[in-house]
Amino acid sequence: MLKRIGTYVSVILGSALIASGFNLFLIPQRLLSGGVSGLSMLVGYFTPFDISLLYLLFNIPLLAAGWFQLGRRFIVLSMLSVGATTWFMTLIPAKAVASDMLLASVFGGVLVGIGCGISFRAGGSSGGFDILGSIITRYRDFPVGTVMVALNALVILAAAYFDGNWNLALASMVSIYVTGKVVDMIHISHIKVTVYIVTNRTDQLLQQLLGLQRGVTKIKTEGAYSHVEKDMLMTVTTRYELAELKRIIKTTDPQAFVNIVETVGVMGSFRKR
Numbered sequence: 267m268l269k270r271i272g273t274y275v276s277v278i279l280g281s282a283l284i285a286s287g288f289n290l291f292l293i294p295q296r297l298l299s300g301g302v303s304g305l306s307m308l309v310g311y312f313t314p315f316d317i318s319l320l321y322l323l324f325n326i327p328l329l330a331a332g333w334f335q336l337g338r339r340f341i342v343l344s345m346l347s348v349g350a351t352t353w354f355m356t357l358i359p360a361k362a363v364a365s366d367m368l369l370a371s372v373f374g375g376v377l378v379g380i381g382c383g384i385s386f387r388a389g390g391s392s393g394g395f396d397i398l399g400s401i402i403t404r405y406r407d408f409p410v411g412t413v414m415v416a417l418n419a420l421v422i423l424a425a426a427y428f429d430g431n432w433n434l435a436l437a438s439m440v441s442i443y444v445t446g447k448v449v450d451m452i453h454i455s456h457i458k459v460t461v462y463i464v465t466n467r468t469d470q471l472l473q474q475l476l477g478l479q480r481g482v483t484k485i486k487t488e489g490a491y492s493h494v495e496k497d498m499l500m501t502v503t504t505r506y507e508l509a510e511l512k513r514i515i516k517t518t519d520p521q522a523f524v525n526i527v528e529t530v531g532v533m534g535s536f537r538k539r
Contacts, residue, residue, distance in 0.1 A: 276388040278350045279344050283381030284392055285354030288430035291374030293317065294362035298425055298438040299378055299445070302328065302394030308425050318355035322348060325393040332397040341391025344397060351381075351392065367437050376439035379448025387452060418442045445496025457505040463515060465522040469498040474514045475501060502529060 288299065288307075296311055298304040302324045310317035325348045333341045364370040382392045390398055395418060419439065426435035464487060465471055475482050485498040503511055508526070515522055 273343070273388045274346065277347050277385055280381040280384035280392065281347050281350035282354050282389070283384070284347075284351050284376050285358055285381075287374040287377030287381065289355055289358040289360045290363045290375075291370040291377065292438075292441060293360045295367050295370045295437075296434060297371055297374065297441055298434075299374075300395070300421050300438070300442040304418060304421040304425070304438070304442075308421070308428075318352045321355070322352045328394060328397045340390055343385070343388060344393050347385045347390055348393040352490060365431070368440065370494055371437040371441035375444030376448055377439075377446040380452065382445065383449045383452025386449065418446075432486055448479070458502055458532055459505060459508055460500065460527050460529045461500050461508075461511060462525040462527075463499040463501075463519075464496050464523050464524075465499065465519045466496060466521070467519040468499065471499060471515070471518050471522070474518055475499065475511070476512075478503070478507060478511065480507075502532060 290305065291297075292299055293307060296307075298307050306317050306320035306324055309315060309320055329341055329345055329348065332344065362370065364373060385392045403446055419442065422435050422438050422442065425438070426432050463471065468484065472482060472484070480501050480503050483500045483502060486495065486496050487498045501511075512524075515524055
């Protein structure tokens with residue numbers, strides 16, 4: 267119960283950061299965030315419609331599509347994020363914090379990226395193209411932030427074509443790039459690592475490691491100097507799950523020798539979800 271409450275609080279906090287990035291940095295400078303939020307801003311700049319309401323309405327069909335592809339929990343958390351972001355956008359005044367357009371694009375992108383990353387780490391998303399990006403990364407092993415950048419760039423190009431202001435378009439692209447990089451720094455489940463563990467407590471470690479639902483290979487080893495035989499356990503996991511893996515090793519065998527290397531690619535059976 268407490269874990270569920272913590273998840274909801276994290277999503278709401280991420281929504282507050284996203285809304286702050288929109289209303290304090292991007293919208294006052296008439297910059298775009300890209301994706302559904304960018305479409306909402308673009309329409310809001312040239313029509314009397316409220317941007318927060320447009321953001322909510324444009325997200326509804328994507329949330330409905332994601333319900334069938336991404337699961338109930340993911341979409342429920344995404345709906346919470348979209349609803350909370352809409353609410354915070356009505357509470358936070360659209361007032362410029364930075365007068366410089368480039369500073370606004372960078373810091374706005376950082377806030378939006380942190381907010382989106384928190385939502386992803388909690389198990390949801392901030393809606394919009396994040397949902398499309400999540401669907402793509404379920405079947406193709408791409409970083410979520412990179413997918414978001416590619417999708418959102420299309421919106422920026424469309425904005426530059428219709429508005430004719432390339433300075434705003436380029437500054438918006440900077441903001442989207444920063445957002446994508448920050449998301450990838452926080453949402454790190456696409457980064458794979460290989461862990462080698464030389465231990466004297468093989469059975470105890472295996473009992474704990476197999477609970478992570480990752481495959482483990484046991485290799486017989488011998489020390490070149492001591493000639494002492496030991497077991498080496500090898501497993502491939504994600505950076506997101508690495509902290510739990512290290513905790514298990516420290517509590518089960520504090521004397522284990524552990525080597526952690528980043529994995530360039532994985533072929534064969536590997537659980538991505």
